[in-house]
Amino acid sequence: MQAFCIDVDHWLKTNGNATYDIISATASGGLSNLQLAQVGWLFDHHASDLGSAKKDAAFQLSLWEIFFETELSLNLSNGTFKSNTFENESGTTRNLANEFLGVITADNTYRSSGWEFYVLNPDNPSDNQRLITWHEKDPGNPPSEVSEPGTLLLLSLELGIVYFSTRHRNSAYLSSFA
Incomplete structure (x- = not known):
């Protein structure tokens, strides 16, 4: 910004x-x-x-x-x-x-x-x-609203990324002790 x-x-x-x-x-x-x-x-x-x-x-x-x-x-x-x-x-x-x-x-x-x-x-x-x-502002392309299903889909994707990146990091950490 x-x-x-x-x-x-x-x-x-x-x-x-x-x-x-x-x-x-x-x-x-x-x-x-x-x-x-x-x-x-x-x-x-x-x-x-x-x-x-x-x-x-x-x-x-x-x-x-x-x-x-x-x-x-x-x-x-x-x-x-x-x-x-x-x-x-x-x-x-x-x-x-x-x-x-x-x-x-x-x-x-x-x-x-x-x-x-x-x-x-x-x-x-x-x-x-x-x-x-x-x-x-982009007068040729005004912002559009995201419908509720679209918002939920984006939220689900973000939560999935956080979950899998945390899980991957934890498994890498645990395997370093093996």
Whole structure:
């Protein structure tokens, strides 16, 4: 699963197990309508740019600007949320993020037609970092419901695999004593 950081006040705790409540970004505890519109626009226009360290960092900075800026204009050089770091030899990551943000409007009715978003709220430890994740919609192939017999068949197959893999492991363990 890929995710970006929402929370700048907490570190992502990776030592040990962490649990999260995953909720739709449209649900209570998710994103505001304006944040959802701006995140959707950002993904619709720049998700294909992801894959290099500079573009991924610019995308993360853009998300933080969306989540924490209280001014209507989105720009990392001024306003409530600012960044003067992320410089590198090949150019400024901040400038790339500002290019991403420069054409996003304050229209809170925009909804992405290509992406669905989810918020991961930390459950344990509760002071873990809050995250946003997504999955691409496929308008040509919408998800179909699995009928009850299909669900039972899948469950039976999974239980059978667990049973036989456990049995195989136990017999291998016991034969090592013979």
